[in-house]
Amino acid sequence: MAVRPLLSVPREVKAxxxxxxxxxxxxxxxxxxxxxxxxxxxxxxxxxxxECSVDGEEVFAARLEPAVAANPFLAFSARxxxxxxxxxxxxxxxxxxxxxxxxxRVV
Amino acid sequence: xxxxxxxxxxxxxxxxxxxxxxxxxxxxxxAGPQVRAMQDDDMANPAFxxxxxxxxxxxxxxxxxxxSCADCHGAVEGMRGVAARHxxxxxxxxxxxxxxxxxxxxxxxxxxxxxxxxESDALLGITxxxxxxxxxxxxxxxxxxxxxxxxxRGEAFFRLRQGQLNLSCAQCHDGLAGxxxxxxxxxQGHANAYPIYRLxxxxxxxxxxxxxxxxxxxxxxPLGRDDGLLADLELFLAARAAGxxxxxxxxxx
Numbered sequence: 351m352a353v354r355p356l357l358s359v360p361r362e363v364k365a366x367x368x369x370x371x372x373x374x375x376x377x378x379x380x381x382x383x384x385x386x387x388x389x390x391x392x393x394x395x396x397x398x399x400x401e402c403s404v405d406g407e408e409v410f411a412a413r414l415e416p417a418v419a420a421n422p423f424l425a426f427s428a429r430x431x432x433x434x435x436x437x438x439x440x441x442x443x444x445x446x447x448x449x450x451x452x453x454x455r456v457v
Numbered sequence: 458x459x460x461x462x463x464x465x466x467x468x469x470x471x472x473x474x475x476x477x478x479x480x481x482x483x484x485x486x487x488a489g490p491q492v493r494a495m496q497d498d499d500m501a502n503p504a505f506x507x508x509x510x511x512x513x514x515x516x517x518x519x520x521x522x523x524x525s526c527a528d529c530h531g532a533v534e535g536m537r538g539v540a541a542r543h544x545x546x547x548x549x550x551x552x553x554x555x556x557x558x559x560x561x562x563x564x565x566x567x568x569x570x571x572x573x574x575x576e577s578d579a580l581l582g583i584t585x586x587x588x589x590x591x592x593x594x595x596x597x598x599x600x601x602x603x604x605x606x607x608x609x610r611g612e613a614f615f616r617l618r619q620g621q622l623n624l625s626c627a628q629c630h631d632g633l634a635g636x637x638x639x640x641x642x643x644x645q646g647h648a649n650a651y652p653i654y655r656l657x658x659x660x661x662x663x664x665x666x667x668x669x670x671x672x673x674x675x676x677x678x679p680l681g682r683d684d685g686l687l688a689d690l691e692l693f694l695a696a697r698a699a700g701x702x703x704x705x706x707x708x709x710x
Contacts (some may be wrong), residue, residue, distance in 0.1 A: 353509050358500045376506040379659075420659035421503040 357438070359452045365431050371402065371410070372425040373438060373450075381416040395443045400424060404454070405434040430456050479634060483701050484644040487635070488710055492656070496708040504585055504654040504706030507661050510578055511586030520570025526583075529567065533586060540591040541703050544692040546604035553607045553688035557584050557663060575682055581652045581661045588652070588705030595702055596649050598695040611693025614686060620677030629671075641710065646671075647698040648691065650707025657710065664691060 356374040363369045375397065382394025394416060402410040409428040428436075433456045439449040485493060495501050515526045515533050530536065543556040554562065560583055561572040573580035600608045615626045629638075630646030637643070651664040658666075665687060669679040680687040 353506055356500050356505055356509075372500055374501065374503060374506065376503075419656070421506065423501060423503075 355448075355450060357450055357452070359436060359454065361453070362455050362457050363430055365456045366429055368427045368429045370425060370427050371436075371438075372423070374421060374423045375440065375448075376421055377442065379414075379416070379418055379420045379422060383416065393443075397422065397440045397442045400438075400440040402426070402428070402436065402438045404428070404430060404436050405432075409436075430454060432456055479645070481647070481698070481701055482634075482645050483647055483649055483704065484709055485650065485704060485707065487642045487644045488708070492708050492710050495654075496650075496704065502654065502706065502708055504652070504661055504708065507578060507582040507652075507654075508585050508589060508706065509582070511582035511584070514579055514583050515586060520564065520568035522567060522569045524568055526563065529563075534590060536587045536590040538591055538594060540588040540705060541594040541597055542599065544688055544695060545599055546602075546607055546692075548603060552685055553604070553692050555664075555688050555691050556587060558688070560584060560587065576663060576666060578661075581663065584663070585652050585661070585706040588703065591703040592705060593702050595700050596695055596698045598692060598699070600692075600696045604692065607689045608693050608696050610686060611689040611691070611696075614690050615693055615697075620672065620675035622675040624675045626671065646694070647701055648694040649698045649701045650704035650709070652705070653707040653709050655709045661706070664694075 353376050355376065356372075358370075358372045360369050377397050378395060379397065380392055380395040382391070382396075384392045386392055396416055396418065397414050400412045400414060401408065410426045412424065414422065434454060436452045436454055437449060438451075439447065441447045485496060488496075495503075499505050512533070518525045518528070527533070540556055543559065544553045546552070547554040557575075557580060560580065564570045564572050573583070598604075618625045618628070626646065629643055633643050634645040635643065648664050648667075651667070652661055653667070654661050655667075665680075665682055668687070668690070672679045680690070
């Protein structure tokens with residue numbers, strides 16, 4: 351069951367003042383090193399790419415590795431001069447892409 | 458791996474068994490600062506991913522009756538206090554019913570739907586959602602009257618030495634609580650935060666799964682999920698935790 355992430359982003363920020371973005375994504379982050387009951391390798395399935403942009407301009411990006419635990423939690427800070435739409439996007443090894451959008455107003 | 462570590466570490470600990478009652482402490486108090494910080498923040502507690510699934514299920518019409526939990530129960534906030542008094546002795550059924558069982562009884566008897574599978578995201582999610590409504594309330598189960606015999610059976614099991622290590626729950630969780638065992642601190646073994654997100658599991662699990670780990674740890678036979686004794690034990694654990702607050706959904710190492 352695909353479930354939306356827990357996302358915390360302020361809807362209003364002050365121009366140029368850093369704010370925190372936090373996201374918790376449900377994902378098994380299967381390492382590719384584990385074996386199943388009959389000895390077969392369980393295929394790797396991790397979120398490998400995470401990107402965050404505002405109106406097309408990148409504010410944060412991360413490449414995740416198999417060592418990251420299941421249900422990864424990412425926190426980073428960003429700063430805006432103008433109001434815009436923040437797009438958080440991630441892709442896993444099965445090619446599943448997901449995205450969240452939040453409108454942020456600079457006041 | 459940690460099971461054999463348990464054996465070696467225990468030999469040392471049992472030699473220095475302390476006596477006397479301790480103040481009640483939740484497993485939260487024995488967890489490290491990082492684990493506590495995760496539990497304190499609903500946006501950092503992964504269990505809330507399951508709570509979200511529970512919220513969707515609460516509203517979904519299911520089964521032959523085509524009714525959702527909300528159709529009969531209204532807003533889920535109305536479930537406040539329910540988890541704090543579960544498990545409870547159900548007079549009509551003549552046995553103790555845990556919160557998970559209660560949910561599945563509504564599925565089968567009132568929704569005409571299949572019971573949710575043990576440890577499924579759906580069952581953990583809906584139980585966590587109902588449990589969350591009682592967060593902060595003291596655990597207060599009924600132990601008198603018809604429940605008394607069940608509590609006594611649960612307590613007897615708690616004090617029974619079992620498994621190849623020949624240990625009782627009480628020896629670890631009363632006698633050795635606060636000591637460290639193979640790198641982890643032995644908690645008093647209260648069940649006031651279930652279902653939990655456990656870092657070692659990298660996922661969510663029920664109290665049954667936790668108890669299974671303890672029983673396998675002493676190399677005893679785990680209790681079956683539908684064994685009435687499991688519900689009795691869960692009721693005794695709740696009685697033993699009386700006064701601690703419900704933390705559902707908790708985070709544990």
